[in-house]
Amino acid sequence: MKIVGVRRSRNDSTVEVATLSEQGDEVTVIAALADFWADPAGHLSRPPTGPTLPVASVERVPPVLPDARVFCIGLNYSDHAAEGSFRDQDLPPYPTLFARWTRSLTVDGAEVPVPSNEEGLDWEGEVVAWVGAPLVDATPEEALAAVLGYSAFNDLTSRRAQKLTSQWTLGKNGDRSGPLGPIVPAAEVGDLKQGLQLRTRVNGETVQDARTDQMIYPVGETLSLISHTLTLRPGDLLATGTPAGVGYARTPPRLLQPGDTVEVEVERLGTVRNTVVGNHHRSEAVRAVHH
Template sequence: MRIVGIRRDGGVEVAALSEDGTAVTVLAPLEEFWADAAGHLAAQPSGEPLPVADVEVVPPVLPGARVVCIGLNYLKHVAEGSFREEDLPPYPTLFARWTASLTVDGAEVPVPPDEDGLDWEGEVMAYVGSPLVDATPEEALAAVVGYSTFNDLTARRAQKLTSQWILGKNGDRSGPLGPIVPAAEVGDLRDGLRVQTRVNGETVQDGRTDEMVYTVGDTLSLISRTFTLRPGDLLATGTPSGVGYARTPPWLLQPGDTVEVEVERLGVLRTTVVGNEYRKA
């Protein structure tokens, strides 16, 4: 099953995408879905299919959801960047995205005016399905109801203006998400799912999720000891090596480029980069 959000008649609903991607079947309104995500994912869609062309596909994400992201979570990625001389910290580097930065498969993402381009970061996104307070890693992992592809498209110049990364990680429409796949169909990321990123057909990242330094369960457990994680919250799990800014010379995405993130069992997420003039489109 692949899960997307759709907007029609002013409201957002969560729907199952057909195998060929041409139709959706509504599961529940957005808030109702996240009140019992596991139950809705376990049930077979039974409504009348709607043509995708007749609805607007949007992220199936609550407006108040927290999007927590792990930075530097693959050893080879740490080694290729400006942190290569530093010891691996005992706890993950965490930063935040706002839900307003999220978008969907097929979106056009603009390059901000002060940037030489955007950098790609193919990732897996995890979705929390039940409250977590002071959870053990095992409890935290069990609360994950699904995963999706994610591209943490980054404005590197803005990211490096300060020690905090939020500015460079929240460009307009810079967080495309693929459809959610139920966790039961994905399995444990520690078993190693292949994560690849391609730019205009050329493979630029090729890693596996068992290379992660900080696991999903450990990280969600850590977060839950400071603030309560709620159903619908998201965790971006970090990117493998092969990002553009670390290359010689640096390689950044330009208007007209197409970037694809493919994750085993999750599918392919495609994004087109456009110029700054499309920011208000």
Template sequence: MRIVGVRRPHVGSGVEVAALAEPDNEVTVIASLADFWADPAGHLSRPPTGPTLATTLIEQVPPVLPDARVICIGLNYQQHAAEGSYRDQELPPYPTLFARWTQSLTVDGAEVPVPANEEGLDWEGEVVAWVGAPLIDASPEVALASVIGYSTFNDLTARKAQKRTSQWTLGKNADRSGPVGPIVPAAEVGDLRQGLRLQTRVNGETVQDAYTDQMLYTVGETLSLISHTLSLRPGDLLATGTPAGVGYARKPPRLLQPGDTVEVEVERLGVLRNAVVGNDRRSVGRVTPETIARHKS
């Protein structure tokens, strides 16, 4: 099962959560966004009973609550840490954590604009874990068991903005810079410690190729750490970090330009594909079936 967020523009029902059918031309509504995250495990345990709609009738959006926390791990793969700020340094005992706003997220097939003051965007293929139960002072085992599903993610980064200040917030929240794929239930994915292959491609060329068992800080450990400071709720997200191969660390540096297509593929999660466009497209954010078809062709 693959779970997406949808909006029916002519119905006014708000954001709903739906199951995406093969070959991506229909969705079956599961529940409203709020109702789904009130009991995600229950909704995923039974077949969806809502209307089945052609994707031509809906707008695809992230299935994210407006007040969800999007917490990200930086430097979670040894080789990526070595190509960046921890070159020749010992890694810290705890993960580097930063946050995204939900407004920075978008979906498979969406166009991602390069901000006017950037020379391009950098790719960061990742996996996102979705929290499905409240977590307060949770053990790593309880925290991992709370994960309801996983998605492919691209933490596209505006490097100039990221390095302009001591905090990463600006560079990690450019418009539509966080494409997230459909949620695949955790029961279908298994444990990331089993080593799922993660690849990023730019215009068909593989630029990142790693396995999720190479993570330095596991999902359970990181969610447990977070839960001892702030309470996590169903619908919160943890982006688990990117492996080596990002653009800024290359010699010479390489960044995504308008006209490029970037893909992140994770074993059992599928392919996340997005086109990079110019700053003049920043105000154009709606994802239509025509947009998705154009960038998958």
């Protein structure tokens, strides 16, 4: 099963959650966005009762609540930490966490603009875990059991902005810089510790190739850690970090340019494919909204 967000009309801001057909050409509505996240496990346990619509007739959007929190783990693979000049003995005992805003998220197929003051965008293929039940002071086992599902994700990064300060927020929140794939239920995916293949390709060339069992900070342990400070709620997301092979660490550095296509493929989760475009697309999008 693959779960997506849809709008039936570009003139209607209502977001609904739907299942995507195996062929990818139809969606069947499950529930309105807020209704789905009020009881996600219950909705997935029952056959969807909403209409079935052609994909071509709807707008795909992330099935993300506006007030959801998007937590991201930095330096969660040893080889990626090493290419950033961190040795294993230098890694902290707890994960480095930063945040994205939900407005930065988009979907497979969306065009992602390069900001005007960047030389390009950097790719970061990842897996996202979706929280499906409230978590307060949870054990790692309880936290992992509360994961509703997983998605392929590309944490596209504005490196210049990221490095301007000691905090990473600016560089991690560019317009449409967080493409998400459909949610695949956790029961169909299993534990990431089993080692799912994760590959990132740029214009067909493989630039990242790793397995999820190489993570330093596992999903259950990280969600447990977060839950001891703040209450996690259904619909919150955890981006689990990227392996080695990012562009800025190459010699010479390599960044995504307008016209490039970047793909993140994760075993059992599918592929997120996006095209990079120029900065002028940002102002065009704003004009379209106001007209």
